[in-house]
Amino acid sequence: MARVKKGDPAQCQLLSLWQPPPKAGDPVGVLATTFTLDTALFEEECLARFADVQSDPLRDGALYRIEREEKLASLKCAAVIADIHHCAGRRSLRWDLLAARPKSGVMHAKISLLAWSEHVRIIVASSNLTNDGYRRNQECVAAIEFNDGFSDRALLDPLLAYLRDLLAITSGPAQARAEGLLNWVDGRLPKEQVTPARGLQRRVILLGPNRKNFFEQLAEMLPGEPPEQAHVVSPFFDPDLRENGPENSLWRLMKRRGTAEVHLHVAGEASAETNGWLLEVPEHVLNATPKGRGDVATRLHPILVAGVPTDTGPERRPLHAKTLMLSHEKWSALVIGSSNFTSAGMGLNAYARNYEANLVYFLRTPANDSLRKALETRTLRGGPAVVRTPSTIFAPAFDPDSPEGEPQPPLPVFFGEAALDSSGDTHYELTLTFVLPPPEGEWAICLDQSVILTSSGWRSQSQPTSIHLSLPRSGPPPSVLTVDWANGTHVADWPVNVSTADALPAPDELKGLSLAALLELLSSTRPLHEALRAWLRRQPNDDDSNVELAIELIDPHAKVDTSGFMVKRVQRACWAMQSLRARLEQPVLSSSSMAWRIKGPVGAYAMLAAMQRQCDPKLPDEWAFLLCELWRELAAVTVKGGGGREPEPESFQMMEGLIGDLHERLMNALPQCTYEMRTYVADAMSETNDAAS
Secondary structure: OOOOOOOOOOOOOHHHHHOOOOOOOOEEEEEEEEOOEOHHHHHHHHHHHHHOOOOOHHHHOHHHHHHHHHHHHOOOEEEEEEEHHHOOOOOOOOOEEEEEOOOOOOEOOOEEEEEEOOEEEEEEEOOOEOHHHHHHOEOOEEEEEEEOOEOOHHHHHHHHHHHHHHHHOOOOHHHHHHHHHHHHHHHHOOOOOOOOOOOOEEEEEEEOOOOOOHHHHHHHHOOOOOOOEEEEEOOOEOOOOOOOOHHHHHHHHOOOOOOEEEEEEEEEEEEOOOOEEEEOOOHHHHHHOOOOOOOEEEEEEEEEOOOEOOOOOOEOOOEOOOEEEEEEOOEEEEEEEOOOEOOOOOOOOOOOOOEEEEEEEEEOOOOOOHHHHHHHHOOOOOOOOEOOOOOOEEOOOOOOOOOOOOOOOOOOOOEEEEEEEEEOOOEEEEEEEEOOOOOOOOOEEEEOOEEEEEHHHHHHOOOOOEEEEEEEOOOOOOOEEEEEEOOOOEEEEEEEEEOOHHHOOOOHHHOOEOHHHHHHHHHOOOOHHHHHHHHHHHOOOOOOOOHHHOOOOEOOOOOOOOOOOHHHHHHHHHHHHHHHHHHHOOOEOOHHHHHHHHHOOOOHHHHHHHHHHHOOOOOHHHHHHHHHHHHHHHHOOOOOEOOOOOOOHHHHHHHHHHHHHHHHHHHHHHHHOOHHHHHHHHHHHHHHHHHHO
16 A cells, blocks of 8 residues: 555554464465565465564575575465456466456456454555555455354355355366365364454455345444435546446435435545646546535545655555545444455446455444444545536546456457466476367467467377477576467466475475585574574685585585595484474474475475485495385474364375385385395384384
């Protein structure tokens, strides 16, 4: 949102809502929805605050990437659902990007579910996940906090169900990860808590196909006394006055006898040309005022968008907030959310009905009540009403999010899912899934401007519904493909998601860590990036005369580890095994977290490779002994769930797979070993199996 004057308790910076409250516990997962998306803002600002990423992408470079990878890998899910028209942009594949394909309208809801182990926050806002939405526009936002002491199920359950509805118009493996987070939240919070009978009430108005429209849902929440005043804040309106449009629908909700007023708070600025006001609203909104009643009125209030006072001086701040305040002498209601005052935004157009999310605050108290005054003063309001004169300029900014216009066509349904299956040393393995029939004309799929598949190539393979591609590994794994279709007339991004948690490679900076480095990083109580920073600071530079005394961080394959005699090497390896076991027994929230611990750069397989590099190939007994001890250590690991929940089945499967792989490697190594080593291994395995049974 726009920067505001310091000290204003009714306003905040949206990014601060992504930071955990006190005693929130460890981050568990994020699921956010947006119409338009800036992937860099979400990744480097929103997600970084949620996961408590301390390093800076510009200042820290590799250390930032390492910290980001470690912390995002520990989450159960990090995902954004974006409307198919704006589902684009490069990103880290540690978080998922799902394209919403509504059958009518657009996916315009702005909900962010942030789950920590001891706290859940749901943000309902007018702002998209973009720089303009979070840093420039005048926006509105509401945050709902849930924990063991408060979990109003009349709020939580509809929101979780709505997010599931949104997931249903997406597809791919990321869908299941997001569903897992919703299930975790549903199971984590108490189910028996109900809505308070008195005081401030909160409800949701959630719009979409096959749902009641905004005014129908709102009418069910309001008491029998119709409102006397309405204050609407909206940047956009219908291009014409419609019988069943929002203006007439609002007036039908208002008091039918006596005084009634509708106040429209719209973007405005003084016009130097006419010495009057330029208002971003169509003039026809005034024509909805009921005829034949002298005690009703529609009034226009300009909200300044130029020269807005902020803590850094006057700036231009476009209006993007959407609110509705209704009041009666006995009650007041405030609606905050994503619905513009348009037919599509209010769910009034049967052929273009958006997905929208709004939160309702309702308070039954007299007008002089202090809580009611606080509620009514927390809304964005314009200045004094403008009297329409010949110098008034009506310059409406019609909704660019509306499906009633002619936007660039979205990526055709034919291009179903792009999934990264694995990352080898030389190639990335992708699977592309197609949903027949194909679009008309020729099409092509590109990665970094290089064509990887064409319609003719697809037809030559008998038009399969999925194709496996092996792409040369160059740079980070691909997070987005580019598709052109209709003979190059249209172009759109095709987001890539990972098929499984272990499909991603380790950061290049952490490949081939030496056993000495792994031992220090595993045994450190600091986060990985901090332990690595401390390690690097102790390393000598190229001009250090004692450089030969330093232990290298990375083991180049062409070099020989000269760290000491076999006893010293074995001792170091055993210490590392104990540290690895302790790491694997820490509570794990998700299968991706377990995959990071097993296959990540400081995981079990990284240690296995480092141990093998330090072993003397002329001493097969050394390698077999280390394999045996690592197998014994890890066979005793107890996998524990995090956040008070049982581990996911995939976590057990990964651990069992690791132990089975170690056993197979050990069996393959034994034929080259001495009789004494084979006997030792047999006895050790028998002892371990007896202890387990």
